[in-house]
Amino acid sequence: MTEMMKMIDFLPPRTVKPRNNGYTMVMDKGLGNHATEDLCMTAAPYIDFLKLGFGTSVFTGGLREKLAIYKKYGVEMYVGGTFLEAFIARNKMADFHKIMKEFGIKMVEVSDGSYEMGQKRKLEIIKECAEHGYFVISEVGNKCKNREYTREEWVTSMKAELTAGSRVVIVEARESGTTGIYNKDGSVNKEMVDYLISEVDPNKIMWEAPLKSQQAWLISTFGINVNLGNISPADIIALEALRNGLRGDTFAQVLEGRY
């Protein structure tokens, strides 16, 4: 809690780390170490999960120092699902585990956005990773498919993955925020969203929401402690202001006590 937060008596009931809901997942695409230190010093209490986006961790110089900074500030990190998919696609899971161990990464995202492994294989991977001791999250979506999933298929996948060992299911939006529950123009497919939460515990769902309009819509719909993912490091403080009603889009909502 910052000094200024302590001087304000009307902030809404935002959850604190370690949270059970109100998660924020940030995507780091290769921040340098001064920027990592900056991110942690300004925003560590708001970052529940830090994703080293897709395969960027492989090419980032100074990675060990960077991971040490995240550890120092208590920021849980993991590598993007595309990274794991690259090992699954080549039948090299042992190499994957070796690298995770070498770098001390204890959380894993299982996705099938780049490699079509089939639901059966995906569930096996989730189980394997859970049994291996990782904190597992998984991602549903329709990144590379020829057709879009039906909402029933989404729900079936989400339930099966949670049962298999996934702690949170991420609803894919890509970095651009134009797929999954979002329409091509970045607006929200509300009918889809309503159906998902009627079938799956919203606290177990993380919505990827890279665009401010999407963040604002999700906060106005599900409250200030909705789980949001794929947040840019540059936007994390702004998102915290948005959650707390100190930005135009959510000002009235919080003023009127609709948390």
Place this chain on the structure above:
Amino acid sequence: MTEMMKMIDFLPPRTVKPRNNGYTMVMDKGLGNHATEDLCMTAAPYIDFLKLGFGTSVFTGGLREKLAIYKKYGVEMYVGGTFLEAFIARNKMADFHKIMKEFGIKMVEVSDGSYEMGQKRKLEIIKECAEHGYFVISEVGNKCKNREYTREEWVTSMKAELTAGSRVVIVEARESGTTGIYNKDGSVNKEMVDYLISEVDPNKIMWEAPLKSQQAWLISTFGINVNLGNISPADIIALEALRNGLRGDTFAQVLEGRY
């Protein structure tokens, strides 16, 4: 003045700090301290006003060190208008003043973009803040209204706010640059702009111009020393090049002596 500036004999007559016109206002949405130091070292002479955007100051870890950096470099800073509106809406002005004092912030922006307080109340707040010793700026716009202001209403507000104690009136564009004097596609409503400057001293107007196309249009229309606001920290050096005719959009204008 940088070493390289001293070696070039054709730079146009750009004003220097403390300026009476040609202001640049930068919006900081939670920069860390290395980034703040970087911004000041590279660009302090071009930053007349530094806004801690909307409520971001509340949630930024390491804020005191950050404010100290801005002070060291002579960068005048203030908190976004939405921050003040949150205290007005809750009748907690005393708390607002206490926080500003505690953090040594001596400049204030009075806006009504998030909370509809009515023009009378807004003018009272401007007077109160001016009497309190703040350097006051105010913002006109139509952030949250059900209808757009007419141009006559804009001018009436601007004149009244300047009379009440505001030093500069900001013409709202939001961070996205798609409201106020801008159309939905980010282009400029020229008729509106012409009318505003026919009624109000342009040196007292600060145009929010987050997009490069908007900055270029305003510079080509009002000259290199137009007042520009809501500039991203990442764009401040690029804007200075644009003002000086060392970027394509304004190259011919400066070459031909149209400052």
Place this chain on the structure above:
Amino acid sequence: MTEMMKMIDFLPPRTVKPRNNGYTMVMDKGLGNHATEDLCMTAAPYIDFLKLGFGTSVFTGGLREKLAIYKKYGVEMYVGGTFLEAFIARNKMADFHKIMKEFGIKMVEVSDGSYEMGQKRKLEIIKECAEHGYFVISEVGNKCKNREYTREEWVTSMKAELTAGSRVVIVEARESGTTGIYNKDGSVNKEMVDYLISEVDPNKIMWEAPLKSQQAWLISTFGINVNLGNISPADIIALEALRNGLRGDTFAQVLEGRY
């Protein structure tokens, strides 16, 4: 080569510095020195050319320290073509050379995007700069013209400039990625691209590709070692992941050995 790269045995045959193809040119618009250090520490092996965009070098405080950082990490840098054009347009080439010498900059970009000097003058400048000992690159495009160049004019210019002393010809896209070989919406004009490479050695062409969709299209078309320019510092690690098939867009291409 990072530690993690050494632990992965399926990375594709990406070229290494000093490269003959597979160049990446990054545009720096005024990074501060912590950010410059971050960029170099994370990504120096992937940056073949570093452009201090348009006239930004003139206004960047702390420039000498910054250039020293790039030199320490072996990153070759130069000033944007607009900078040189400003001296050409004023007949002050001697001043230009003096400044380059003072700051130890040994590479130059010759462009005519802002100042219409005519092809004859442009070729003279390329020769002058090559004889002066600079590593010269040149840019073709149609930044400010009243009409677009025909594809035949593009090819004629590219060949003449390479003959005159240019080592690589840059195909202009501006920072926004919406001109040259790109359509207004940022998509690629494929017919144009095909014609250019049928006439000019692709290893001598650098494609400006600021948008991820453009980078992905060029990699899928020309392979992982295509020359790409105007990359944002924030995207350089992500681009390296893209080139190596560790991002969704190129995952299948690399998995299937289409390098």
